Every structure is written in structure tokens, then in C-alpha cells.
Amino acid sequence: MKKFTIPCHFGKKKAPFDVYIGNPKQGHHPLEFQSRWLKEQRGGKIPEEVMESYAKLLALAKKNRVSFEDLCVYALEAASEEKNKSNVELQTQTDLLEKADITVDRLLTLAKPEDLSPYFDENFYLLQFPLKSGLANAFHVVFLIKEKNLENFKLGYPYASTDEDKLSAIGKVECTVKEMNKTEIYSWVSKKYGIEVEKIEANAKIELK
Numbered sequence: 001m002k003k004f005t006i007p008c009h010f011g012k013k014k015a016p017f018d019v020y021i022g023n024p025k026q027g028h029h030p031l032e033f034q035s036r037w038l039k040e041q042r043g044g045k046i047p048e049e050v051m052e053s054y055a056k057l058l059a060l061a062k063k064n065r066v067s068f069e070d071l072c073v074y075a076l077e078a079a080s081e082e083k084n085k086s087n088v089e090l091q092t093q094t095d096l097l098e099k100a101d102i103t104v105d106r107l108l109t110l111a112k113p114e115d116l117s118p119y120f121d122e123n124f125y126l127l128q129f130p131l132k133s134g135l136a137n138a139f140h141v142v143f144l145i146k147e148k149n150l151e152n153f154k155l156g157y158p159y160a161s162t163d164e165d166k167l168s169a170i171g172k173v174e175c176t177v178k179e180m181n182k183t184e185i186y187s188w189v190s191k192k193y194g195i196e197v198e199k200i201e202a203n204a205k206i207e208l209k
Helices: 032-042 048-064 068-083 090-099 147-156 164-168 182-193 197-204
Strands: 002-010 013-021 108-111 124-131 139-146 171-177
Touching (some): 013 032, 108 197, 139 147, 139 182
């Protein structure tokens, strides 16, 4: 359970109020009971835009199969870093999160079998995708996989890519980066496999899913 402080309405005034975020029961808003208590016991009201934002975060968490609590923390951190101030509205935080690469399940091709043929006797693909280990600790992976295993991996993605142990059974994690940085990733691949960055960029425009 995570604690967040949000500005709430008390008549014509606003004041901070602590809310606690956990996993709500099916069909319930994450702040439903706290909102009711605040209204009945303190005469206060959680702003509608805040209620809507937490509802959107809950929907995102279910869609991406990640922790709702971690998602809320990540939204706060992402917005704080982006705006570099402490009073960012939660609506802005949610908008930023929805645009973040880390919430998008994408499999990108960095290198195809013909690009890697000088190094391997079999056909391999080099992929890039976000690996989720509790969203607050999410990072991006460069993954080497045999062509014959690619289809099954695609069918199971993103659920087949939730931890490195599962990945190691079907391929090899070549490198990981904490944040999405195309220049860093493409440069690393170029140096290791001798592929021109322009070629990697062209390959990366191909989405496998």
C-alpha cells in the first residue's frame, strides 16, 4: 500500500489530504471508500480530475499486467522529472505516463538474420523491448533469439518476457538499459555486430507486434 498526498476541496478552500493506494476490489474505484469517508466525515471532496486520473491509472495497470501501486509511483516520478517541480497535477502525470515508451508493448527488430550471418551459423534476430519487473524498475532489453523460436515468443509476448529466467530459456539477453535511449542502444549494437546505425534504425521501424 502506497501513500499519496493530494489537494482536496473543503468548501472554498483547498488542503492536502493523504490517500492510500492498494489494489481495489473488482468494480470499485481505487479511491471510492476514501472519497466517501472524506465527504461524510470531513466535508471534503477529492477533485474529479484526480478521481478520473486514478481510474485511468488502474485501467492502464490492468491492461499492462503491472502493479497498480508501482504504476502510481512511476507516474509521479515521471511527471516530476519531466516538469522538475513538486506540484505537478496528477492529470499531467497520467498524460505523460500514457505517452511513455515503457507502457507500450513493442517488439522492435534491431538486426535480422542477414545482418548477423557473419557471426552465427543459424538464423538469429536481435530484438528490443521493455522488460517489466514491477513498473518502477522497468528497463529495456536487447535480446538475441533464434529465428525458429521467434514465432512462439511473439505469441507469448509480453507475458513471456516478465523476467530474465524465462528469457534465458529461449535466447540471450545481450544488454539492458534503465531508460529508453535509442542512441545508446543503436551505438552498442553497431559496435558489437558491425552494423551501420542507419541500418539498425531502418530495422527498428519494423514492429513485430
